[in-house]
Each structure stands twice: as C-alpha cells, then as structure tokens.
Amino acid sequence: MSRLPRLAVTATAALALALLASAPTSAGVPLVTNPRIVAHFDFAAGQTPENIALEPDGSANVTFAFARQVARVGTDGDTRILATLPAVANPNTPVIGVAAAMGITRAHDGTLYVTYATGTSENGVWRIAPGGGAPVQIAQLPAEGFPNALALDEKCGTLYVADSVLGTVWSVPKEGGAPTAWATGTALQPIAPPAGLGVGANGLKFHNGAVWVSNSDHRTLLRIPVRPDKGAGPIETRATGLGGIDDFGFTGKGDTVLAALFLDNDVALVRPDGTHEIVLTEQAGLSNPTSVAVRGKTVYVTSASFFEPVKDPNLLLATLNKGKGKGKGEAQG
Known part of the structure; x- marks a missing residue:
C-alpha cells in the first residue's frame, strides 16, 4: 500500500498547531461509559477515518480520507473496503493539498453519498450503490472550495454539504x-490565518427540520432552520467555546449533541442550552476524533490520529447513559 502523502501530514500538522483548547470538563455522573476500541486502522496506508454513516445492523460506513476509500466496519471490528474514489493527477485541495474522501451519508435503500475534496473538476458529491462498487460523481462543487460533511433530507430529496473554505x-x-x-454568512466563514485556520463550516447534520453545522474556526455549533419553501432561515448560534470542533451526532430526538473535539482528543456533550462537558478523553483511546454517530445507546467515534506522535486511527464504541447527567438540559434523547 502507498504511504500517506508527506504534504498531507505537514498540512494537517499546521492545522493542529493553530487550534485553541476546548472548554473545561465539568463534574458529574459520566454520560458515556464503557469505551472500547473495536478496530485499529493503518495510518501509513491513509486509513484516516473522517466521517460515519451507520447501517441498520449497527455496522459503520466510514470514509478513509487520505486512502480515498469508503469502508464498512462491523461492531466486531471486521473491515471491508466498499469503494475507492478515483485518483486525481494533480490535486489542488485547499488547506491540505491532497485529494481526500470526507463526509458520508446513507439513504434508506443503502445508497451512500460521499464528498470528495480535490481542488479539481472531481471536487463534489459522489454516489456509491448499495453494497459498494464504482463511485459516480453526481454534483461538481467549486474547485476552490473544500466540501466536508454532508447530510441527506430524504423526504425532500436534498443533500446538504458544508464547505469549510467558502463558508x-x-x-x-x-x-x-x-x-x-x-x-452563507459570517457565521459559516473561516477565519484567515494567522488568527484562524482557514476552516469554517465543518460538521453537518439534518435534524428536526433544520441543518446543524459546526464551525471549527469560530468554535461554534449552529442551527439553520429549513423554511417551508426549502430555503434557509436565519442562522442561530446554539453553542460556543467548542475548541477544535469537527463533526457531531445527536443523542436522540432532542437537541443534545455529542461533538468531536479533535485537537484535545475529547468528545463533548453539548446541551440544548449551550452548556457542555467533556464525556470522553484520550484515556478512552481517542486520537484526534473527527466524527460521532449515535444509534440507541451506542456511541460511535472515529479517530484519525492526524497529529499524535503514536499513530492509532481507530473506531471506538461506547455506551450512552441517557438522563444521568448533571444540571438542566442533560442528555435525555
């Protein structure tokens, strides 16, 4: 297998040095317990897991960013490659400089949609048939942008994509x-270096009639209502102070979120009132966590291990204990 491009390592390390620390941990009964790593991946082969889309049987479809692959990982750790995005002769991706498979979402029929960041005409959204196979590009996004997380509103037949560079x-x-x-708007925009990373809108989910977005540079979690005409309503800031926030997942039908804070090797629980506390740390095995998904009482966290001296990209599972937190707005689904 080919080794991870040196340029990618340099670029992501530069990002790490620019991030600020996340909010302090609060006391209270742990909301997430029994963390265990179920799969370790090969960093040198570019198996840096970036995003998650769950299957009905509990297995996880993950994007391996620098390998340009989509894999299915069982709860027992068994890993199968479903698809590989095509190689790009001269990638010119903003921020990282290399082609990378980023966000992933799943339709009810098993079709997978993936964002591919290349800085070329291949930049955009790609579709993978149920069960895997050759990816097909279905939408081209501006080459100067950076398509990151995406989500599907299947009822309206709409995919939403967060562009980290174009805000x-x-x-x-x-x-x-x-x-x-x-x-669009300032709340989605990046902050230019040296004040920021140049990485704005990052994680994205469709939830309760709204598109939720994290902004890494602004350290915020945002909510954008979908209007009856399918247009975007006013951007609302729902939480601040989330240093290094990447993608996130909802704990249930409510608006409580588990968010990956990738530089500090933490996962934070963010309550509907905007307060948050750390519920998983590097002691659990996190290594630059990039995304979170929740199915029932099971929490899935991918770690890409971009910046750690000891490389351990992995998939971690844990147990969500709903209703056992401290204070108002706790995780109750």
Whole structure:
C-alpha cells in the first residue's frame, strides 16, 4: 500500500498547531461509559477515518480520507473496503493539498453519498450503490472550495454539504445536478490565518427540520432552520467555546449533541442550552476524533490520529447513559 502523502501530514500538522483548547470538563455522573476500541486502522496506508454513516445492523460506513476509500466496519471490528474514489493527477485541495474522501451519508435503500475534496473538476458529491462498487460523481462543487460533511433530507430529496473554505452550505438534489448556495454568512466563514485556520463550516447534520453545522474556526455549533419553501432561515448560534470542533451526532430526538473535539482528543456533550462537558478523553483511546454517530445507546467515534506522535486511527464504541447527567438540559434523547 502507498504511504500517506508527506504534504498531507505537514498540512494537517499546521492545522493542529493553530487550534485553541476546548472548554473545561465539568463534574458529574459520566454520560458515556464503557469505551472500547473495536478496530485499529493503518495510518501509513491513509486509513484516516473522517466521517460515519451507520447501517441498520449497527455496522459503520466510514470514509478513509487520505486512502480515498469508503469502508464498512462491523461492531466486531471486521473491515471491508466498499469503494475507492478515483485518483486525481494533480490535486489542488485547499488547506491540505491532497485529494481526500470526507463526509458520508446513507439513504434508506443503502445508497451512500460521499464528498470528495480535490481542488479539481472531481471536487463534489459522489454516489456509491448499495453494497459498494464504482463511485459516480453526481454534483461538481467549486474547485476552490473544500466540501466536508454532508447530510441527506430524504423526504425532500436534498443533500446538504458544508464547505469549510467558502463558508457555504450547498444543497444538491439527491439525484444529482447543479448545486445551490443554500446558506452563507459570517457565521459559516473561516477565519484567515494567522488568527484562524482557514476552516469554517465543518460538521453537518439534518435534524428536526433544520441543518446543524459546526464551525471549527469560530468554535461554534449552529442551527439553520429549513423554511417551508426549502430555503434557509436565519442562522442561530446554539453553542460556543467548542475548541477544535469537527463533526457531531445527536443523542436522540432532542437537541443534545455529542461533538468531536479533535485537537484535545475529547468528545463533548453539548446541551440544548449551550452548556457542555467533556464525556470522553484520550484515556478512552481517542486520537484526534473527527466524527460521532449515535444509534440507541451506542456511541460511535472515529479517530484519525492526524497529529499524535503514536499513530492509532481507530473506531471506538461506547455506551450512552441517557438522563444521568448533571444540571438542566442533560442528555435525555
């Protein structure tokens, strides 16, 4: 297998040095227990897990960013490669300089959608048939942008994509086609170096009639209501002070979130009132966590291990104990 491009290591290390620390941990009964690593991946082969989409049987579809692959990982750790995005001759991806498979989401019929950041005409959204196979590009996004996380509103047939460099949430028809700049604004924009990383809108989820977005540079969690005409409502800031926030997952039907804070090797529980506490740390095995997914009482966390001296990209599972937190707005689903 080919080794991870040196340029990618240099670029991601530069990002790490720029991030600020996350909020302090609060006391109280742990909300997440029994963490265990179920799969270790090969960093040298580019198996840096970036994002998660769950299967009905509990297995996790993950993107391996620098390997340009999508893999299915069982709860027993068994890993199978489903698809590989095509190689790009001269990638010119902003921030990292190399082609990378980023966000992933799943339709009910098992179709997977993936964002591919390349800085070329391949930049955009790709579709993978149920069970795997050759990916097909269904939407081209601006080459100067950085498509990151994405989510699917299957009822409306719309994919939403967070662009970390252009500070935009794009909407794309599920069948494919021309993208629309669905939401823009200062709250989604990056902060130019040296004050920031140049990485704005990052994680993204569709939840309770709204598109939720994290902004790494601003350290915020945002909510954008979807209007009846499918347009974007006003951007709301729901939480601040989340240093190094990447992608996130909801704990249930409510608005409580578990968010990956990738530089500090933490996962934070963010309550609906905006307060947060650390519920998983590097002692559990986190190594630059990039995304979180929740199914029932099971928490899934991917770690890409971009910046750690000892490389251990992995998939960690833990148990969510709903309703056992401290204070108002705790995790109750």
